Amino acid sequence: MLVNNLWVRASGDLNGVPISIQFRKEWEAARDAGNYPQCVQIAWNASTRDDSSGFPGASEQAQILLFHEALQAALEPQENAVVVMMITHSGINQWIIYCNDLEQLQQDLDTVPTEKGLYPIEVVADEDTGWNTFTQVHSAIQP
Template identity: 65%
Template structure:
């Protein structure tokens, strides 16, 4: 596998609401390989929020975690795609995925089990050879210690 499955987590606030960003520890290996010129963003608009955290309610979080695991197991084995980042903020969970093959990615998404119903997601894809979508978020993470 081109990238390992170790994730870095950053959390804080954005516009006075909590935000959580997780990204692959060795994401630069995938970017520098030049194998992933297309950026696919998947947005999940939460149906229920925990008022104390601003994040999806516990039951919905469980579905989001399961969906994330499905994304990795369905999209990454042949190394045509890599789930690079996940962002949770203001009721939206977003995945930033880089791919070399939109058709294989679509096939992988279509194979995600829907036994608990369809997922409330929107999917967009754009060329992004330099990984600017990822980098714009990554550069805003304050890694200084308080």
């Protein structure tokens, strides 16, 4: 595996609303490999929200965690893609993924189990050879 599965979590407020950002501890190994020029962002707009935290409700949060684990299991084994960040804010979970081949990523994404129906996600992709999408968020949370 290109990077280990150790994650760092940063929590705080953004415009008075709680935010949680998790990222791979050793993300530089994937960036420095130079094999991941495509940035894919997946957004899950929660249908439930905990009013005290702004995060998805507990049962939906459990579904999101299962999706996160299935996403890594589907995308990372062949080292075509690496999930590097997850952001939770205002009822939206967003994953930032870098990949080499978008067609392969789509095929791998199609293998994520959907026993309970399709996931409420939106997927966008852009070329980002400098990892600007990731580094803008990462640099904003550094002390």
